[in-house]
Amino acid sequence: MKRILFCIGLVLPILLGAAWHWSSTSINRPLSITEPTTVIEAKAGDGLIKVLARLERLGLIPSARASRLALRIQGHSVNLKVGEYELQQGDTLLELLGRFERGDVVLxxxxxxxxxxxxxxxxxxxxxxxxxxxxxxxxxxxxxxxxxxxxxxxxxxxxxxxxxxxxxxxxxxxxxxxxxxxxxxxAVWSSCDPKTPLKSPQEALILASIVERETGVPNERPQIAGVFTRRLTKGMRLQTDPTIIYGLGDNYDGNLRRVHLNDTKNPYNTYLIKGLPPTPIALPGTAAISAVCNPTTDDSLYFVAKGDGSHAFSATLGEHNRNVRRYQLNRRSNYRSSPAP
Incomplete structure (x- = not known):
């Protein structure tokens, strides 16, 4: 009996060591990923057994049962979080399960x-x-x-x-x-210039949407906003094409005509109405909202597209008309309303 116990005492540590070595090697061995990236999904209600079976079906691990046993020997229990997970070549089962635990899902x-x-x-x-x-x-x-x-x-x-x-x-x-x-x-309205002609955050949003649609070069937003805020302060009409185009909706075919400028039924016709249109005409970004709350303080009241995405600004109608003749009536062959990519 003593001899049997002695033999068990000798063999058992060896077996336990072998099991520990095998299990550690199994869960730290790179998965059999053939593609640069592979995505696997942990669905609602999935447990570890289901996910391991899915990995086996995909050929990523040799055996779901063996992998589960190896994880048990190593003392790993995993709380799976629902979502898609990306696998890359060289990833191990243990690394993947760590992502499941942390919820490092594909975004x-x-x-x-x-x-x-x-x-x-x-x-x-x-x-x-x-x-x-x-x-x-x-x-x-x-x-x-x-x-x-x-x-x-x-x-x-x-x-x-x-x-x-x-x-x-x-x-x-x-x-x-x-x-x-x-x-x-x-946040932006709270830091708005106290001299602004805008009466509410919604008015700022409306004007910001116009600035957004008029802007081709990002750093011109405060200048364009300055023109519009000064026109509002002076009681001048905004006279901006994007508002008319928005009001036309599906009836806009890409060409703005004189009949559109004289359309009294378009509530967005800022060539005829005073002040702001009834609603925003687009989704303005943070920069445009900031621009209308803190515009430039020069004396320009007009601007015209130069054909490279930027604008020529002017303080008088005479100067503006000269810019119109220069940039609009004599357009270059490579004229464009937005900057070159």
């Missing part, structure tokens, strides 16, 4: 450019296959919750890049964008 960028419309934003969100679509359109009842700041949706969402996980809803993206805009607008 997808949702980029809303400055100056696009709210309708554009909705269409863009609908085109993304990693977004779960719950909205039926611009009249969906879910959008009513965003109307507490104003009775319109245009301009109320901050154009920015938002990172989302697969399966997040279109409404969750709107929530983040709406909150970001309200916070930004409140």
């Amino acid at each position: 997808y960028p949702v980029t809303i450019p400055e100056g696009v419309t709210f309708d554009w934003m909705l269409t863009y969100l609908k085109s993304l296959d990693f977004i779960r679509h719950t909205l039926t359109g611009p009249d969906d009842a879910q959008l009513k919750s965003y109307r507490f700041a104003a009775d319109y949706l245009e301009g109320q969402f901050l154009p920015e890049t938002y990172f989302v996980t697969r399966g997040e809803t279109d409404v969750s993206v709107l929530d983040r964008s709406f909150t970001a805009m309200q916070q930004t607008l409140s």
